[in-house]
Amino acid sequence: MLSRISSVWANASGSTESASTEDGLAFELSVLLSDDERVQTLNRDYRGKDKTTDVLSFEAGGAPGQHGLLGDIVISVEQAARQAPGTLDDELVRLLAHGLAHLAGHDHERAAEARRMRAAEALLLEGSGVDGMV
Numbered sequence: 001m002l003s004r005i006s007s008v009w010a011n012a013s014g015s016t017e018s019a020s021t022e023d024g025l026a027f028e029l030s031v032l033l034s035d036d037e038r039v040q041t042l043n044r045d046y047r048g049k050d051k052t053t054d055v056l057s058f059e060a061g062g063a064p065g066q067h068g069l070l071g072d073i074v075i076s077v078e079q080a081a082r083q084a085p086g087t088l089d090d091e092l093v094r095l096l097a098h099g100l101a102h103l104a105g106h107d108h109e110r111a112a113e114a115r116r117m118r119a120a121e122a123l124l125l126e127g128s129g130v131d132g133m134v
Helices: 002-013 036-047 077-083 088-103 111-125
Strands: 028-034 055-059 069-076
Touching (some): 055 088
Antiparallel strands (some): 055 069
C-alpha cells in the first residue's frame, strides 16, 4: 500500500516526486477510530459544521508528504457502521482510502475533482478486495 500512497501523492501534486524519505518509502500517519460525538466536535471546531461525518483528514503541514508526514485521519466508527453497504471492516478500509486521498490534495466538491478523487481511491484500494466509495 505504501507504493500506492506514493503514486497518489505524485498524481495529486502533478510532480514525479513521491512521498518518501531518503531511506525509501516511509510515512507517518495518525489514524483515530472514534465515535460520533468526538468527530462532530472536531468537524465543528475545524470545519464549522456542527454535525458528525464519516471521516476527517488533517494535513500535517507543509507540502503533502514532506519528510514522510502525511497527517491525521479521524473516522467515526458509528457512522461507518450505519453507512456500510457490506462489512464494517470494508467500510473502514474505504474511509481510510478516502481520507488518504484528501490528504493527497484531492476533493469531491466538483464533478471533475470527484472523478480524480475516486481514481485515487481506486488506486489505493487496488488488490484489497474492497470496492471503492459508493
